Amino acid sequence: xxxxxxxxxxxxxxxxxxxxxxxxxxxxxxxxxxxxxxxxxxxxxxxxxxxxxxxxxxxxxxxxxxxxxxxxxxxxxxxxxxxxxxxxxxxxxxxxxxxxxxxxxxxxx
Amino acid sequence: xxxxxxxxxxxxxxxxxxxxxxxxxxxxxxxxxxxxxxxxxxxxxxxxxxxxxxxxxxxxxxxxxxxxxxxxxxxxxxxxxxxxxxxxxxxxxxxxxxxxxxxxxxxxx
DNA sequence: GGCACGTATGCGCACGTGCGCATACCGCGC
DNA sequence: GCGCGGTATGCGCACGTGCGCATACGTGCC
Numbered sequence: 210x211x212x213x214x215x216x217x218x219x220x221x222x223x224x225x226x227x228x229x230x231x232x233x234x235x236x237x238x239x240x241x242x243x244x245x246x247x248x249x250x251x252x253x254x255x256x257x258x259x260x261x262x263x264x265x266x267x268x269x270x271x272x273x274x275x276x277x278x279x280x281x282x283x284x285x286x287x288x289x290x291x292x293x294x295x296x297x298x299x300x301x302x303x304x305x306x307x308x309x310x311x312x313x314x315x316x317x318x
Numbered sequence: 319x320x321x322x323x324x325x326x327x328x329x330x331x332x333x334x335x336x337x338x339x340x341x342x343x344x345x346x347x348x349x350x351x352x353x354x355x356x357x358x359x360x361x362x363x364x365x366x367x368x369x370x371x372x373x374x375x376x377x378x379x380x381x382x383x384x385x386x387x388x389x390x391x392x393x394x395x396x397x398x399x400x401x402x403x404x405x406x407x408x409x410x411x412x413x414x415x416x417x418x419x420x421x422x423x424x425x426x427x
Numbered sequence: 428g429g430c431a432c433g434t435a436t437g438c439g440c441a442c443g444t445g446c447g448c449a450t451a452c453c454g455c456g457c
Numbered sequence: 458g459c460g461c462g463g464t465a466t467g468c469g470c471a472c473g474t475g476c477g478c479a480t481a482c483g484t485g486c487c
Binding site: 356359363381 | 474477479483
């Protein structure tokens with residue numbers, strides 16, 4: 210399952226944040242670190258992971274290095290995942306409502 | 319990032335295999351274990367993870383328990399991921415070709 | 428009730444990984 | 458060359474997690 214490799218890279222809150230920030234356009238490491246409230250080495254490390262996964266590209270600009278998404282399609286995948294998540298939340302909410310309903314019907318359970 | 323929770327569940331080779339097997343219809347734990355060549359406790363554990371993530375549902379049938387996908391949309395997400403993966407492989411292949419080309423042009427690098 | 432089958436759970440271990448920290452590398456300006 | 462800002466790398470630790478194994482639970486059958 211090669212997909213697992215891609216998914217492992219995405220299965221990290223920090224990297225997902227990086228992904229969403231880079232969705233609005235390329236950005237340098239330092240600014241990313243500030244935007245995420247994380248340390249620079251940490252961001253750099255995550256970017257290295259995403260880079261070796263072919264998910265982002267690095268481009269040098271003077272002393273700074275700008276990272277950008279290689280395949281914006283990953284955002285589509287994230288959107289689909291978000292849909293799955295939302296439907297799951299809806300189901301949970303509905304289940305909670307149903308539970309409350311049955312509470313009303315049988316107050317002394 | 320709630321998405322990370324969903325992605326963590328998917329970021330496992332075994333669970334992806336389970337996902338794809340269940341894509342062809344509900345199945346019992348034992349048959350899943352055989353199909354995957356994994357131990358029954360292991361499969362049961364992964365199913366528990368996917369179940370508490372709201373990804374699969376369990377239905378009792380006699381002594382056996384049949385699991386099925388809750389939201390087939392996750393398969394769509396997997397398909398998108400697969401597309402991302404394939405494009406990545408293509409890029410790598412292209413890069414390899416380019417490298418071979420430059421080797422031909424500059425044999426004594 | 429006892430038994431066999433299918434499934435779930437608890438435990439221990441090995442391994443991967445995210446983080447902070449210190450530090451090395453690199454390119455620019457003086 | 459030297460210092461400085463920007464980035465990458467190495468190290469150690471704490472934590473989560475997948476696995477095998479043994480075992481408990483639950484269900485149908487005799």
